[in-house]
Amino acid sequence: MLINTGIPTKEDLAKVDPSAERLAQGPVAIVECFQEIPCNPCVDACKRNAINIEGDINGLPIVDFEKCNGCGVCIAHCPGLAIFVIDKTYSESHAVVRLPYEFVPLPEKGQLACALNRAGEELGNFEVVRVISGGAKNKTTTIWLAVPQDLAMEVRSIKAPNSAPNIQNSAPGLQSSPTDTLICRCEDITLDEIRRVIADGYRTIDEIKRVTRAGMGPCQGRTCRQLIAQELSRHFGIPMEEVLMSTFRPPVKPVKLGSFVKGGDL
C-alpha cells in the first residue's frame, strides 16, 4: 500500500495514467500524486489550464490529457517531484522520460545514467538526451532520459553518478531494546515503562501522562504523544484514529514567565 511503502501500486497508477492512444500521440504529463495535501503549484504552472484540482486545495490534481501538450513546465513546479512527461514518439525503439532531479552532481547530455523505478531498483544505464536547468528561482533540473519503450512507464528517477552503494537500513550489530528506547525525551521515559503501565491497565494518553509524567516536560508531548498512541494502538489492536488523544492547551511552545508579565520576545 502506498501509505506504508511510498510506492504507488498498479491500481494507483491506473487512476493517473493517460490512455495508450494518447501516449502514442506525443509527449504528455503524468501527475503521480496520490496524497490529499494542501498543494497546487501544478495548477498555476500550466499555461494551457490542463491541470485542475478537484474540490478544495486538498484535492488531487487531474490532467486533461487533450489540453496537455507535454511542454513539461509543471515538472519543476511540483514540490513533491511527482510529475513526469513521457514521450513515446521519440523513436521506434526508445521513449523519453522527462523527470525532475534535485541532486548534485548533475549528469550531462550524452552521458549514461542508471535508471531507477519507483521502488528505487536499478533498471539499466540509459542516455541522458537533455538537461534543462530550472533557472535562478526554481532550481529543480529536468532530465530527459531515453529509455526502451517498454520501460517508459517504469523509469521514474536516475541514480546520482558515483553515488554510494545502497545503504543498509541499520548498522550491523545495532540493536535497540525497550529499556533503551526513549519515548518521552523530556522526562526520560522508556518504551519499557510505557508498556508496563499499559499492562497495568492504563489505556489513554492522558492516564499514561499522569502516572508517568510522559508529555509533561518542556516539549509538552510533541514527541511522545504519537509514540504512546502508536503503542496503545498496537496493544489494543485498534486503529490510531481511535486512540483517545490527550487534551491540547496553550501555550504551543515554551514561553518565559517574564514574557507574560512584561511582554517581549518569546
Next chain:
Amino acid sequence: MRIEQHPILEFDRKEKITFFFNGQEMEGYASETIVAALHAAGVKELGKSPELHRPRGLFCAIGNCSSCLMVVDGQPNVRACVVKIKPGMQVELQSGKGDLK
C-alpha cells in the same frame, strides 16, 4: 561538517564570529544556529538527559523536542537548535532541568 554544495538551497553564511562553548573559544558563521555551529566544530553532545543522565544530541532540529536544551548566557533551557549564535555568546552543556541563579 557543513554542506558546501546543495542542488536547491543557497547558503548566505554571513561573517565569521566567535562564541564560547564551556568556556572554550569557537568559530561559527553569524547565520548559524548554536547547534549548527557546534556540529560543524565536531561537538555533538549538547547535554545530559534529566533522569537517566544519558548524553543528548540533536533530535528534531526544529525546536519541537527538548533534546538540545542548553545554558546560553546563563539562561537554562534555551533551544539551541533554533537560536542563532552571537559574538561572545556563552554556551554551556546543561545537566538536568537547569537552574535559575
